[in-house]
Amino acid sequence: MxxxxxxxxxxxxxxxxxxxxxxxxxxxxxxxxxxxxxxxxxxxxxxxxxxxxxxxxxxALNGKVTVFAAASLKKTFTQLGKAFEAAHPGVTVTFNFGGSDTLAASIVSGAPADVFASASLATMKTVVDKGDTAAAPVDFAKNELEIAVQPGNPKKITSLSQLTGSGIKVALCAKSVPCGAAAQKALTAAGVKLTPVTLEQDVTAALTKVELGEVDAALVYRTDVKSAGSKVTGVNFAEAGKAVTTYPIAALKGSSNAAAAQAFAAYVASPEGEQVLAAAGFQAP
The missing domain is CATH 1.20.5 (Single alpha-helices involved in coiled-coils or other helix-helix interfaces)
Incomplete structure (x- = not known):
């Protein structure tokens, strides 16, 4: 081929x-x-x-959360509530502020609440012992007492012993209230026996007596003095460190909004919550 x-x-x-x-x-x-x-x-x-x-x-979080909180937490918790709502648009936080002992009594009696923030370990223990907490309480802040006096301190009060002076009218919280129990500890540490002209059921009421000029002084928390601004003057005293108040918080058992209740309690104890509390004058737990 x-x-x-x-x-x-x-x-x-x-x-x-x-x-x-x-x-x-x-x-x-x-x-x-x-x-x-x-x-x-x-x-x-x-x-x-x-x-x-x-x-x-x-x-995921929505609905209403009802928080029972100590009167001394009113301004700070109102701010924290708004921040929590902003982070969770579906949630509405409402508050019931008052004396911790009164709030604890209401909770164990069946009052509808989702979270309890107390100004006393003892009052929180009352709720825990009744089995009304969903989890172990968490301490989130501490506070100390100051002497709240009229603006400018016209009576020149500088110590607890001066509160016993002639003509000095003093308001205290009742002994059953955390600020009252703390006041008694401080007075005992100072060796001072004081007869107040009025006993109030929460720290806000005691402070208001000074703001209105009805008394010359009151033993209240340092954060309350700071919150009052120019309405009062705060006086530090040596025994304040011997009567420090610890604040615990816990979500409550039987809450109608358990997830949001636990989230709010966690938020208060979070770094963001601690920052707001510190700015208000609270100490770290």
Missing amino acids: SRSSLSRLSAPRVRRAAAASTAALVLVGLAACSSSSSTTAGSTSSAAASSSASSSASA
Whole structure:
């Protein structure tokens, strides 16, 4: 067979081989595109799922949370409540402020509450012993007493012993109230016997007596003096460190909004909560 005949026979084979090679390249390209498209779709799906999960997490807390809190926490907790609502738009926080002993008595009697923040370990223990807490209480702050006097301290009071002076009218919290119990500890440490003109059921009421000019002085918490601003003047005294008040908080058993109650209690004890408390004059627990 001639060389030219061999060439004519080989040409179709070459063309078929080239076509096969081209088809293979096309298939590889399509597979690559398909793989790329599949990866992109998977990433989009994953991102969507992540976004959905994030939205679900932020929307998980909703409804109303009722917090029973010591009167000395009113300004700070009101601020913390607003911040918590901003972080969880579906939640509304409401407060009942008052004497810790009165609040504890209400809780053990069945008053509807989700969280209890006390100015006393003893009053919190009352609630714990009745089995009304959902978890162990957490100490979140401490406080010390100051002598609140009229602006500018016209009576020149500088110590607890001066509160017994002639013509000095003093307001104290009742002994059953945490600020009253702390006051008695401080007076005992100073060796001072004091007869107040009035005994109040919470620290806010005692401070108000000074603000209104009805008494010359009152033993209240340092944070209350700071909150009152120019309405009163605060006087430190040596025995204050011997009557430090510790504040515990706990979500309550039987809460109608357990998840939000636990989240609020945790928020108060969190670094963000501690920052707000410190700015108000509270000490770290």
